[in-house]
Structures are given as C-alpha cells and as structure tokens.
C-alpha cells in the first residue's frame with residue numbers, strides 16, 4: 541500500500557509530531573546521528589553531529605512550524621518539515637528506509653527518523669542562546685492570541701484577509717487549508733480587506749482560527765505506512781477528505797447554506813469558500 545501526500549503538514553500535524561518527538565527524546569541521550577541524503581548530509585556536518593552526539597535532549601518545543609530540539613549543551617536543533625517531512629519512531633536495529641533522510645539513535649535502543657519523500661525538510665543547529673527564526677506573529681493556539689491581538693496584527697493590512705492570514709508575521713503557522721477553513725467558520729468573505737474587518741468579525745475570525753486548529757484531525761498527511769514495530773507520526777486515524785468544511789470541496793454544497801462551494805485563486809493559492817454565507 542503506497543500513499544501519496546496531498547498537502548504539506550499544517551500546524552496541528554506539526555504540534556502532533558512535536559509531541560511524539562518530545563515523548564521519544566525527552567531525557568534520552570542521542571548516541572548517534574546519521575544522514576542518508578545530500579540535503580541532510582549538508583545540514584548534519586561532522587561538527588554538527590559531534591555537537592549532538594552524547595547529548596541529552598531536555599525538551600522538544602515548537603514555534604510556528606519549527607520544532608526545536610533543546611539539548612543539555614544548550615545547542616538547539618531546529619527541524620522544519622516543509623513539504624513532506626515526518627517522524628518515524630522505531631528500533632535502532634531497523635533497516636534504513638528508502639524515505640529516511642536522517643536518524644537519531646538513542647541510548648535506550650530506540651530511533652527517531654526523519655522521513656521525507658521530497659527531501660525539502662531543513663535541519664539547522666543553533667549555538668547556545670542564538671536561536672534565530674524568521675519574524676513570526678503570535679501563536680494562534682496560545683491563550684494570549686485574542687481578538688485584540690489579531691485586530692492589532694490586521695491594522696494597516698489592505699490586502700484580502702485570507703492571504704493576509706498566510707503571512708507568518710500576522711499569525712504564526714497558519715497554512716492555506718486552515719486559513720480558508722477559518723474564514724468559513726467565521727462567515728467572512730476571504731476577499732475582504734483585512735484592515736476593514738470590525739471588532740465583531742475579528743472576534744469571529746479569532747475563534748474560527750482556534751476552532752479549526754483545535755478540531756483538526758491529524759492523519760490526513762502521510763507518505764508511507766508504518767512497518768512492524770514502528771510508528772510513523774502523521775499516519776493517524778485515516779480521516780477522509782469529508783472532514784474539510786470548504787477546502788477542496790469546489791461545487792459541493794455548503795454545509796451551512798447548501799450553495800455550491802467556489803474556488804478562487806488568491807496570491808497564487810486556491811481559496812475555497814461560499815458566496816452564500818461568507819460576507
């Protein structure tokens with residue numbers, strides 16, 4: 541059985557992956573780091589590997605879609621899945637998989653592997669106290685992300701709201717699917733100028749963003765099934781496409797008003813929405 545990936549991992553998948561990586565690595569010592577592809581060999585140089593090997597992992601944290609492996613020597617390994625990255629957890633004795641780009645062997649005989657069909661995932665080691673990420677807006681799932689905060693972020697943004705939500709400086713980690721889903725939940729026309737949204741609609745949008753991220757079923761994104769004794773992270777419960785409210789539902793009836801869902805292209809990305817109930 542071979543699955544094809546159909547969307548890049550979004551924030552809920554990344555948060556799920558972070559938790560799995562944290563559980564696998566928390567308090568464990570990395571005994572060996574291996575790279576199996578040109579891209580990961582470039583990132584995991586002998587010097588970088590030496591800084592990782594022998595180190596205990598204190599925590600795996602996340603900022604937007606960046607997973608951060610925090611080591612006891614205060615170095616931080618940043619991992620970004622990009623298009624097709626994923627973790628697999630298994631035994632250090634497992635053979636190397638065709639999609640495996642890097643492997644972290646642990647002191648308990650387990651491994652954490654980076655699977656990545658297209659090999660766009662990035663790994664970067666930050667020196668102690670020198671974690672440098674691109675400018676990122678507030679985390680949408682934080683309690684501190686309130687309508688007041690979102691209104692502040694939208695101030696002066698004259699572009700249509702849906703592409704504006706994809707700007708990582710406005711909200712960190714919101715992707716194409718969830719931006720459209722959030723607009724539908726909030727009953728907002730995705731073409732509306734961002735700065736023109738009043739307090740009521742901004743409040744609905746804030747709630748909509750949190751709702752779609754919190755209720756996102758993980759598991760629609762995967763590239764291969766797990767082998768015996770292995771756990772591939774994003775291979776979840778096998779949710780069907782029906783779980784989307786508007787995404788990829790062009791021509792199908794709106795779940796709220798039954799008008800057909802339309803597809804518009806905004807800033808080069810597809811936006812699915814309802815002309816009937818999104819204003």
Ligand SMILES: [Zn+2]
Nearest residue numbers: 794797814817
């Ligand atoms: Zn509708």
